[in-house]
Amino acid sequence: MSHGNKLTPLAAAQPGMVLSDALLDGQGQVLLAQGTVLTEGVLASLGRHGVEMLPIGAASAAPADPEQIQKRLDHLFRHNERDDDEDWATGILRRYIEDYRLGRGATP
Amino acid sequence: MSELNSEDLAAGLNDLPSLPAVVMELLGSIDQQDIDVSVLAKKLSHDQALTAKTLRLANSSLYGLQVKVTTIQQAITFLGFQTTRNLIIAVAVTGCFPSGRCPAFDDKAFWRHSIATAACARVLARRMRFNQDYAFTAGLLHDIGRLVLVSTQPERYQEALALRAERDCELLDAERAVLGVDHVETGVALAEHWNFSDTMRQAIACHHAPETQGAGFLAGIVHAANAIAHALDLACDEDELVPAVSAAVWTALGLSEESYLHAFHETELQFEEMSAILMA
Numbered sequence: 001m002s003h004g005n006k007l008t009p010l011a012a013a014q015p016g017m018v019l020s021d022a023l024l025d026g027q028g029q030v031l032l033a034q035g036t037v038l039t040e041g042v043l044a045s046l047g048r049h050g051v052e053m054l055p056i057g058a059a060s061a062a063p064a065d066p067e068q069i070q071k072r073l074d075h076l077f078r079h080n081e082r083d084d085d086e087d088w089a090t091g092i093l094r095r096y097i098e099d100y101r102l103g104r105g106a107t108p
Numbered sequence: 109m110s111e112l113n114s115e116d117l118a119a120g121l122n123d124l125p126s127l128p129a130v131v132m133e134l135l136g137s138i139d140q141q142d143i144d145v146s147v148l149a150k151k152l153s154h155d156q157a158l159t160a161k162t163l164r165l166a167n168s169s170l171y172g173l174q175v176k177v178t179t180i181q182q183a184i185t186f187l188g189f190q191t192t193r194n195l196i197i198a199v200a201v202t203g204c205f206p207s208g209r210c211p212a213f214d215d216k217a218f219w220r221h222s223i224a225t226a227a228c229a230r231v232l233a234r235r236m237r238f239n240q241d242y243a244f245t246a247g248l249l250h251d252i253g254r255l256v257l258v259s260t261q262p263e264r265y266q267e268a269l270a271l272r273a274e275r276d277c278e279l280l281d282a283e284r285a286v287l288g289v290d291h292v293e294t295g296v297a298l299a300e301h302w303n304f305s306d307t308m309r310q311a312i313a314c315h316h317a318p319e320t321q322g323a324g325f326l327a328g329i330v331h332a333a334n335a336i337a338h339a340l341d342l343a344c345d346e347d348e349l350v351p352a353v354s355a356a357v358w359t360a361l362g363l364s365e366e367s368y369l370h371a372f373h374e375t376e377l378q379f380e381e382m383s384a385i386l387m388a
Contacts, residue, residue: 075348076341076348076349077339077350078276079349079351080350080352087352087353088355089352089353089354089355089357089358089359090350090352090353092353092358093335093336093339093353093368096365096369097339097340097372099365099369100373
């Protein structure tokens with residue numbers, strides 16, 4: 001909900017974008033599940049089926065910039081000093097969140 | 109500047125909107141198992157908005173039911189009494205405070221943070237084999253004192269928020285400086301007023317100080333869930349700040365990085381689903 005399931009015209013959809021909601025046909029049947037990653041093939045096929053709008057959340061519409069992510073994380077953790085041994089638990093949480101957001105380490 | 113004393117606080121609590129009587133009953137009985145479920149289901153059926161949202165939550169993918177429940181009685185049959193009770197409390201509490209009295213206080217962001225903390229507390233509790241329903245409710249209500257302060261002292265709370273932004277300090281310190289009380293004390297006062305169980309009261313009282321003697325494990329779970337919820341940045345608050353994590357709690361949880369990364373992901377998924385229903 002915070003990202004909003006706004007509809008994006010098919011022409012503006014790019015490979016790599018992710019469906020924020022299931023794509024349904026006129027009968028309410030699921031064509032593509034929520035979370036489907038769009039590929040060129042899928043987009044071409046949707047065009048052939050007359051699909052005009054796709055549910056793509058605002059968040060996934062713009063590919064995330066790692067520098068921006070890091071900047072935001074540094075802001076969130078602005079009270080934590082990286083080499084503060086007293087505050088090591090916050091430091092570990094910070095590292096895990098960075099790994100999570102920047103796609104490092106084990107991906108769930 | 110005059111500080112709030114306990115009498116002011118008590119007077120403020122009396123001015124708060126009251127929860128439906130049946131919800132008060134549920135809050136007071138959170139530790140009890142022997143409740144007449146059919147009486148409860150009947151009482152609740154008079155409150156259609158509450159029932160409808162509770163059933164939407166019960167039917168969400170969070171609980172993985174194979175059948176669609178259409179009555180509170182059915183929800184209790186399939187999910188159990190404890191879980192259903194916690195869903196009802198969540199729906200009632202999120203809908204009970206008026207919004208918009210204090211321009212600087214973003215009540216949407218408040219609830220997003222509370223729901224994110226509830227989701228994360230539930231995820232952590234499952235990993236720790238701790239009661240997930242307690243963790244969920246304690247996570248949802250951990251900052252409830254903020255709503256009391258903002259509802260009863262909107263102008264002063266505005267000042268506290270301005271001071272927090274100016275000094276970029278912890279909210280607790282800004283509240284104490286301006287109001288003389290903080291949201292933890294106020295939350296505990298509300299917990300008493302609303303007859304929360306001791307476990308729940310303790311978790312609210314100690315979520316910023318989980319190392320306090322007798323704080324209990326639930327306070328530790330809520331403490332960690334609160335920090336993770338801030339760190340996951342789900343509240344959409346420009347000024348979001350991750351509080352210091354207690355080393356004792358982190359050690360007690362003892363989870364691997366892989367567990368945490370999974371927990372982050374699960375928290376985000378559950379958050380999306382819960383907030384869509386609770387904030388509708």
